[in-house]
Amino acid sequence: MPQPLDTVKGFGVTFKQIFKKPITQEYPEVKRPVYPRFRGRHRLWRFENGLEKCVGCSLCAAACPADCIRVVAAENTPDNRISAGERYARIYEINMSRCIFCGYCELACPFDAITLGNEYEISEYARDDQIYTKDMLLAPPIKRTPVADAELYDTPIPYYKEHA
């Protein structure tokens, strides 16, 4: 049995929305600030004197549940001093397509050498490009990701995240 009145009511709901302010955002142009503790692309850090904080201990690789970190260490020599410790990471690679951004690597790191940043736009056309090398991880992210004001949230920012 047709119910013309119900049909009109239904369209009424639809037409009402036209006069409301949209809650969607035009994503690539407009970026929503991420939550301050959001875990995005990793970043490797240096000391102020230029030495890398990472000593290539592989604890991040051990902690990683997705097994996406590969570290090959080598020894610092007087003419080739890379890190502050005896050893440094000769190869440091993160496979971003495998990473689940759990943040265990920054928890495991004894030197706060690796932290997770806020960048999430890390899609690529080729899988190979998803493997981030040490140079890419040491460099600051190219794109800036807006971050929401930490004051808006009552969750504390972990100490290792403060400088990220």
Place this chain on the structure above:
Amino acid sequence: MSVPELVTVSVDGREVQVPKGTGLVETALAAGIEIPVFCYEPRLGPAIGACRMCLVEVEGMPPKPQAACTLTAQDGMVVKTALTSQLARNAQNATLEFILVNHPLDCPVCDKGGECPLQDLTFRFGPGRTRMTFPKRTFDKPIPISPTISLDRERCILCYRCTRFSESVAEDGELVAVNRGAQSMIATFEDEPYRGRFSGNVTELCPVGALLPTTYRFEARPWEIQTVPTVCGLCPVGCNVNVTTREGKVKRVLSRNHPDVDGGWICDKGRFAFGHLGARDRIVDPLRRQRRRGLQPAGWDEAVDEAERLLRAAQGRIVTALSGSETVEQAYGLAKLMRTGLGAHTAVLPEEISDAVDGFRLPLSAIAGAELIVVVGDDPVEERAPIVDLWLRAARRNGAEVVTTGVGGGAKACRQLAGEDDELGRRLRESDRPVLIWSGSGGAGGAHVAACAERLGFGSKPDSGVFYLPLTPNGRGVVEAWSAASDDEGPDPDPIGLLFVSGDEAASDPSVRSLAERADAVIATTMFQGSAVGWADLVLPGTSYLERDGTFVNLEGRLQRLRRAVVPPTPDELAWISQLAGRFGVEVSPYPSVVFGELSERIFGGLPYGEVGERAALRGREPTGELRAPAPAATPKGRGLRLVRYRPLFSGAAVERVPELAFQRPAAEVQLSPQDARRLRIKAGDEVDVRSNGTSRRLRARIDKGLVAGVARIADEHAEELQATVEVARA
């Protein structure tokens, strides 16, 4: 042996019965309770209680914590470990806090991190945080105490395991503790490198990261590695080893205690020579000689075609030279191809092997319990089979007498021993646990020494034994496999149509090289270019023992399983032997398990491949028929000293390619007996000229009390072209 008396001990309220005299650490383990230790290691001799980690409370003893490792189980003993005793708990906690006072927080950069007893025990028994606020003691680090071992004194906890190994196992005494008390530190003599043959074992004994192998420095972490249990294929002992691999590369070799074979020790050759896998001149593609251009890389199809062409062209006039480092399966596959496929029965076998010694078979560990040991032969035991030397030292410590005889003429010495009126022979007859060891050349595969043992009545004494130390790692297995492939015999070909050289050892053998001069063509299978360049027409790449699956037979006659630790850069020998055999209508499987199954029926009593086992058992004694010693080779006559050559442990194609082991290579020395030295007015360290028919070598003199007069002993690589009789004079 009598059954030991059992005593009842209570550990944390659990009653256990153990033989009287068992250490308290083992007693607790029998009760399922762990007493933590750092310095305790029964293989190093009596416990010293240096680390104080094993403190427990024992009722009836003074009311202070007792070091469990120094106590033995007594009847009615009541022991309380840290599980139930607050006293012991506090004591262990305090011990760890003291140890950690000066231990640096190096764990992230320390190679031991992750497999470190100090880390583990601190987690379980130690304090959670430090109260130490002063700067820690520092030293220069790391100090290379040899090219293969680095020492980090900051990390050292002075457990004295390493010095005890050096003093009472290897007995080299090169690693010692200097100074006293808190100033104690581990050191070698005046910056001399730690040159012992077994030095690498201290890196495995060290419970912290103080002594570490330089070859493993920063190479891998314990959670990134795989471990492959296999056996070492560098000498006839066949020590059981665990090979650590990471990302398809061998990173280190550790011992895998087989109490009957190696007792958990391995020599430095076995531990550090793995570097040859990545040698610069490693052959990875087949090489084919092309006119005017020398050896050029060829594809595998082309190489197998060429090999087939050469084998056909030789029309059965083929000689096969074997190295003795092939696996049993490879040797059998090759034998089947040559013997059944081509009718070529002539082979240059790596060495003579006699099954006569199998009638007096004993595990190597039995040497340590022997009463009287006679070593017959020219070669120092530690150069030929280094672990046997450790067993001999253990025997000496246990009160056995070790006599070396027959330097310069082993066969004659054997005959003399078996004689009625020989003093040493009489004592061997009377002894309950006598052992005879042949260490030298010309032993006829042990036939001499076995015949001697037979006449000395070893047959009726189950604790007596005979060991023949072969020259090659798997010579026994290779010879057995070669003879198992066919019963036919054939005439020696002359002229030789094709010489097939298998392995680097055969390729560097001068007698094989001289055969090559008479051969129309040469096919060589070698790992390294250096072994094949200049004389081979076709080179097929070889693989190393770490890259093969199969079985090895060691000097006791123990069949042991070899496992592939890493994938070789080239197909292994069995793969192309199988292909090549197919072209001659012979069926050889490319899988070692299948080949072994076929061979096992014939010579290993049908033992399945899967049951060779990780800790292989020793076959029982095999009765031998009437034993007759072959006639001894004629000793060369002439003026001057008889030259005795020996092959040093640190020599050969693999060791030459490992730069870390260069310092262990034999010095250019001639060893002389004290009598000869006095007669020739030569002092130790003098430069001498060793001359024979026109060739001369300048060497340094060393006086060896174990040598008999009339003999000069020189390492193979320094003897070079010297003849059998040499004249020695001061330069």
